[in-house]
Amino acid sequence: MNINEIFLSIQGEGVYTGEKMLFIRTEYCNLRCSWCDTKYSFYEGKYFTVPQIIEIVNEYRNKNNFDWICITGGEPLLQRDLNDLVGILKDGYKIILETSGSIDIGKFLPLYGKVYKDIDFKLPSSGMYNKFNYANLNYISEHDYIKFTIDDQHDFDIFLNESEKINYLNNSIQFIIQPVWGRNSKWLANAFINAKVKNTKFMLQEHKYIFGDVRGI
Numbered sequence: 001m002n003i004n005e006i007f008l009s010i011q012g013e014g015v016y017t018g019e020k021m022l023f024i025r026t027e028y029c030n031l032r033c034s035w036c037d038t039k040y041s042f043y044e045g046k047y048f049t050v051p052q053i054i055e056i057v058n059e060y061r062n063k064n065n066f067d068w069i070c071i072t073g074g075e076p077l078l079q080r081d082l083n084d085l086v087g088i089l090k091d092g093y094k095i096i097l098e099t100s101g102s103i104d105i106g107k108f109l110p111l112y113g114k115v116y117k118d119i120d121f122k123l124p125s126s127g128m129y130n131k132f133n134y135a136n137l138n139y140i141s142e143h144d145y146i147k148f149t150i151d152d153q154h155d156f157d158i159f160l161n162e163s164e165k166i167n168y169l170n171n172s173i174q175f176i177i178q179p180v181w182g183r184n185s186k187w188l189a190n191a192f193i194n195a196k197v198k199n200t201k202f203m204l205q206e207h208k209y210i211f212g213d214v215r216g217i
């Protein structure tokens with residue numbers, strides 16, 4: 001697998017915010033979101049075999065305690081050995097997969113039922129709208145969620161529309177909305193309060209408030 005970085009930190013986004021996690025960031029992404037905060041992961045990476053990654057995980061575990069491993073990117077589903085890695089880690093850890101939502105999760109990760117899933121739904125401001133792969137709705141369980149990053153009113157309107165459509169197909173899916181980092185988030189909080197939304201939480205990127213917008217956190 002091509003790995004960009006491995007580090008221990010606090011999950012700052014989504015339903016599992018606040019959990020201490022070991023982050024395994026893979027190299028490369030098939031999308032190019034306008035506000036991407038991990039562009040450095042596109043082309044910076046080094047190949048590690050699955051046993052080498054496990055060795056690194058074990059080194060962290062020998063020095064610290066953590067129950068969670070977050071496999072993020074880039075886009076982790078592009079890594080050929082992802083299923084093998086999950087097959088080994090699943091017995092010792094809770095694993096969360098962060099994915100762009102554009103790739104069929106079940107096809108590229110047959111062990112999808114063994115991971116928690118943070119699935120993005122890209123909105124127009126990202127420049128990647130219409131990339132969501134609706135097959136992914138088949139792989140979502142009650143501990144997974146779909147995350148919408150919102151930059152303006154148009155994004156919010158599309159979120160309302162898309163979440164309603166998804167709710168119609170599966171009314172137990174959880175949604176997270178979060179503002180693009182660095183933008184004023186008050187208008188979005190107010191829009192959320194005043195909108196008739198279901199199964200939705202408004203959240204911020206907590207890790208960036210703690211550490212800033214830097215790498216390895």
Ligand code: SF4
Nearest residue numbers: 029031033036074100
């Ligand atoms: S999907 Fe994620 S990693 Fe890929 S370009 Fe968009 S924000 Fe960046």
